[in-house]
Amino acid sequence: MTVFVLVREDQNEMGFVDAAVLGVFATQENAHAAQRVDEAAARRVGLRSATDPDTVDGEWQVSWGIEEHTLA
Secondary structure: OEEEEEEEEEEOOOOOEEEEEEEEEOOHHHHHHHHHHHHHHHHHOOOOEOOOOOOOOOOOOEEEEEEEEEOO
């Protein structure tokens, strides 16, 4: 069985990065949907995303990634 893990990274003003698992999903589509919801919430509070086109390298505050894992 394959699962998709949604990981969020938050970077503080000193450059330290904290990572958190936001969820484990059975489908990649569900993981992407959860990512979109969290991205929208982050933008509403004014956080700069690593994927925003106007973000300069290294000046992001939040980033997301989806990792694929196979379970035995």
